[in-house]
Amino acid sequence: MGSDHRRIGRLENTEWEEYFALGANEFPYEINSDYPDLSIVGALVSSSNAVGTATLIAPNVIVTAAHVIKDSYADNLNPSDWAFYMGADLSHPASGSGWDATAKYPIKEFFIHDGWTIRQAAGIRSGDGDGDELGVDLALGVLYESVEGYFPGRLPESDDDPLGAVAILSGYGTLIHGRDGTQDESNRKRTGARNTIDRSVAKVSKPGVPEIALGGILGIDFDSPSGTSNTLGSNNNIELLGNGESNSIALDLEASTAPGDSGGPAFVHTKQAWRIHGVVSYGAGGYDDSRYGDVTIYTRLASHYDWIHSQLPNWHNAKLIGEGDWRESPWLGPFLPYASNWHFFTELGWMYAPIAVGDSLWAWNYLVQDWLWFGFNYFPYVYAHFSNTWLYISEENSNALSIRGFDFSQGKWRTFKGTR
16 A cells, blocks of 8 residues: 555666665755754554655644545554554664564554545545645554654645755655666665756646545656656646646755655755655656656645644644643743643743644743734744734843833833733
8 A cells, every 4th residue: 555656766867875865864964954853754564564644733733645644445443453663774673573673663543634535435546536736645644653753844834835946856766767767675764856846736627526535746856867758848737737848957855755655754944944844645647666757646735734633733833842741832932731721831821822833823932921923934023912912032132021122102112020
């Protein structure tokens, strides 16, 4: 199931070690604005050794493609048959499984997009469904045990479009040479590669399909160094990707995708962060042999913003520090959450935040004595609701006992200590 869709094809004259180095964020591919943290990308493996790829998007939630776990309507999905394995090199056998058990996180529950299930149940293509071309090849997995020490992957906003941007791809797929198609199926290392988002369809259109089964897709092609394999070039309409443009010259470390890469991420740096914009779905239009010209279609995650976030826990962007229940927000700093929704922040004091999903939230701050709106793309600027003003918080001069902020309505600096 799900392990026979795609291949990763490397460029001629480029060694596999370079793709492995990117997959492990080794020099010169350290985590920065040029390269995302790929340590949150793991292998999704069944008890029968079916292999896909998934990415951590909350300490206990992964995102992948639906076909990895339920490729056909007849497949009997049992979450206990699956586990999420983390590590740049999972080639060391454990108990004969061929995967490193020290990085193993068993799956508690799967959530498959309703559109995928509906199209399979309708008997389209003998029970396989056509949810891949419709952009609903999407599933989430809930882990029994939360992963500590990693910032989960960030998701795109609903209006976030990566068209034309460079993407970083990752997965544990078969290794295939782009020029001649020779391959190595024994790979257990996480690869990293680059490509360009050549097509972005926010919502596909197909007559007779119910609204719930219409999602979005992204498309990339595998260009060659000679520039002669530009499948998604101008006036080349592949399936439901539509028309568009594409640069014919391959990027450094350009690649396609492979069996084992299904469900794997396409990271694109948008809105001040690396975000998972797509998960590998299928190869399109007959261009699916992983040699130059190969086309990969990704399920577009921005098109499923509401569905994905409805399944995520509060503070899904935060890293578990590993000391009690302490966590670290990538933009609000360390904090200790409580079931009462009153949370203690070392840099902002006590805040009441009943909903903390996505890149923004409203919270009652005890020190400011107001409802504050925090946005990832705006912080340390925050909006104070009752005061009807924007505040600039001086992070260097603020702590759990007092907040130092510039009040734009009064044009002066103020110190907030919980009293009016």
